[in-house]
Amino acid sequence: MLFRTIKNTTTMLTVVAICLVCTAVLVFSIEEYESLYLESTLGDLDGLSENMASDLVSLMATDPDTFEITTTLLRLDRYENVKYAVVFDQHWQQLNVYFGSTFTPQNFELDIQLETLKHLPLGVEVREGELIALKLVGDARLPLGYLLIVNDSLGPLKNSKLTLLKRVLPLVLLVLFIAILGSFLIQRQLFLPLSRLSRLAQKIQKTHDYSLRIDIRGKQEVAELSRDINSMMETINTETQKNSEYTEQLKEQQKTMERLANFDGLTGLPNRQFFMETLRIELAKAKRDNRNLVLMYFDLDGFKGVNDAFGHEIGDLLLMEVCLRTKAFLREGDLISRLGGDEFLVLLHNDPNDIMLFEISERLVHGLSKPFEIQSWEVQIGVSIGIARASDSNFNVSEFISNADIAMYRSKDAGRSTHTVFVPDMMEDNKRRLLIANSISGAIKHNEFSVHYQAKVAPDESVVGYEALIRWKSESLGMVSPAEFIPIAEQSGKILSITKWVIKKVCQELDQILAMHTGKMVVSLNLSAHDIKNASLVDYIRAMFDKYRVDTSHIEFEVTESAYLENFDVANEFLKQIRDMGCSIALDDFGAGYSSLGYLTQIHLNTLKIDKQFVDNLNVSKRSTLVTKTIIEMAKQLNLQICAEGVETREQAEFLILNGCHQLQGYLFAKPMNLQDLLKR
Known part of the structure; x- marks a missing residue:
């Protein structure tokens, strides 16, 4: 039991050695001499170690300079009593070792265990026949490391005690030899498992194989340490595997993030x-x-x-x-x-x-x-x-x-x-488009737009209504055709401003138009696809009607077939509110777009306007003539008013009247005119 642990074994050997030395000292009565010697030697060693610790401060302030530290330690060559010196960093990791000329460094092990050394007081003391100087390198608040110098305390006494030692030299040598040999063999046996642990750690460091294990054997402390290390390695190995899996997940997530950043989520195409x-x-x-x-x-x-x-x-x-x-x-x-x-x-x-x-x-x-x-x-x-x-x-x-x-x-x-x-010529067209788009707001502000009215006539050629058409005479661009600026206004988001301007202008001029005629008169205004998608326009129309006290039975709003059907649900809701105000609704350009006849049963209209392309081909194309007849007949069956636009010849007019068209509109009867010219007729 006594020698089961490393601690007990080392302690007992040390006690036995001290007892032998003390006995020899007592026997030969050299206490007083040794006291004087030690007092002198302690003072010298204290000064030496203090100076060297001060010199090491500059060498360890940043990254330790091994060469310079070695050079500093070599200054101990002048002191023949120095056995060895060791420099540690602030974590008690060995940085450099110096061996004196009288000391053989084979299989060097510290005489003092590292844990014991950490608890030694700073200074100089005698320990186990050696003078040990332990000094702090640097300031106590910010230590840089530690300096250990071990002197032979018996060396200086050799000459004075030579005669005395000759008498007991054989016995002393025999005892010392046995003690050193026994201590060496025992320590070697005791520290062999620790060497295995060290080799295992080095192997793991090189291979990064955390599945390696060490055999559990040796003294109690070493066996427990081996078990703890194996347990720790098991934990590290498990965590490493988890980290590897997590790293793979992160790589996959990184690839996903890169894909989302560079590719369209719907189609997978580059974004x-x-x-x-x-x-x-x-x-x-x-x-x-x-x-x-x-x-x-x-x-x-x-x-x-x-x-x-x-x-x-x-x-x-x-x-x-x-x-x-x-x-x-x-x-x-x-x-x-x-x-x-x-x-x-x-x-x-x-x-x-x-x-x-x-x-x-x-x-x-x-x-x-x-x-x-x-x-x-x-x-x-x-x-x-x-x-x-x-x-x-x-x-x-x-x-x-x-x-x-x-x-x-x-x-x-x-x-x-x-x-x-x-x-390149298209750039000029594009510049003009940009110029037109940028000029629209200014044109509204400076009143460059005007409303022209084109008459709609009954079969007897009496005027029954007008279509309000916008014209633009720009100071910088001259006359700009609606066919040019209306699409640009729609693309640039300015069509709503134009529509509001036309609605306001017609409301202002409506009374003068109605005063020219005694019969029922309806003025039509055009709405674009962009207009019917803007719910706020309904409120604006209502506000203008209230402001100018408009009789809404005289107002009709025209929506193109394509605009209506492309926004069917929105258009239905928008035009329902218009109808609720008392206005009538006309489907413009019928036949030029979808011609989805099924929709006519789902929408509420008052007037169906036949597109000009059919009117142009009357009596020219049998197919167009037949389609026009079909449209007129279908509108009759649905109880809709029929208006043909673009009538330019007497033959076209006669055909349309003969087939039951209610209203005719075109240059044959009247060109668009502004209010002033209209009043002069």
Whole structure:
């Protein structure tokens, strides 16, 4: 039991050694001599260690300089009594060791255990036949490390005690030899498991294999330490596996975040951010290599109508199908991106020539115009494509995309479902469009707009109403056609301001118009698709009627067939409020848009206006003539008033009157006139 623990074993050996030394000292009566010797030696060692500790401060203030520390320790060569010196850092980790000339460092182990050393008081003391100096390097509030110097306390006495020692030298040498040998063998045996632990730690450090374990054997403390280390390694191994799994999850999440940041969540196509960055890089390469790039900008014609008619879920599925179909029409290397909504960009690979560019565009136009089968619904759309070359924009990203956008809107103006290549002349048209858009607000403010009234006549050519038409005479632009500025106003979001201005103007002039006639008179005002989606316009109309005391039975609002059906539910709600005020409703341009006759049974109208294209082809095209007759007959059956617009010949008028048309409108009877000219008639 006594030698079961390292602590007991080391302690007993130390006690036995001290007893032997003390006995020898007592026997040979050298206490007084040793006392004087130690007092002198302690003073010298204290001064030496204090000076060296001070010198080490500058060497350990930052990163310890091993070379300089070694140089400082070599100053101990002048002191033959120094056995060894050790420099520790503030965590008691060994930094450097010095061995005196009389000390053999083989299998060097500290005479004092590290834990015991940590609890020694700072200063100089005699311990187990050695002079031990332990000094703090640095300030007590901010220690940098510790200096340990061990002196041989018996060396200086050798000469004076030589005679005395000769008498007992054989016995002393034998005892010392046995003690040293026994201590060495015992310590070696005791610390062997610790060496194994050290080698295991080094192996783990090199291999990072935390599944390694150590055999549990040795003294009690070592066995317990081995078990604790194995338990710790088990915990580390488990946590490492968890961390590896967590790291893999983080990598997957990072990939997902990158995908969300660079790709469209619905279609999986590169998004605007990714495409713009790629485009910048490709433009820089093309400019450097003196190559050209071709960009397509297209959006879907009629997509909004699909959303309104079938819902956004069908719209999303349609976008996904459009992407799949578009990819099939493009070449390998072409990059397609969803810009947003129903707008797409395509960067064409290797600058295709005009023939190839035409073929790709035709494939897209015809391919995307074919019906899509979406959840048993047959959905049909079109596509308008704008094409631009990088050289026309001087390889500038913004201008490059803007040029393609301009060409795309030119395709829409040309009737949609077509493709247009940008040419520099289009910039002038675009500048004019921008100038018109920017001038609208000023035109309203400076009263540049005017209302012209075109008469509607009965079959006997008596005036039964007027259509209010807006005209613009700009100080800077001259006369601007409604066909030019109305679409621009719709695209720039300024159509509502124009509509409000016309409504207010008609309300102001209505009494003068009514005073010209004795019979029933109705003035028609046009509403755009943008107007009927703005609920606040109803409140504005009501406010104008109240302000100018308008008899609403004299007011009719015209909505185009396409505007009505593209926003069917919204239009129904909007026009219901208009009807509730007492106004009548006319469906304008009937036959030019959807011609979905089924809708006529679901909407409440007063008047059906036949589009001018049918009137133009009367007695010219049998098909158009037959369709016109059918429209008139259908309107009669629905008890609707029928108004034909664009009547310019007597033959057209006679045909329409003969087939039962109630109202006629066109240059044959009257051109649009302002109020002043109208009053002069």
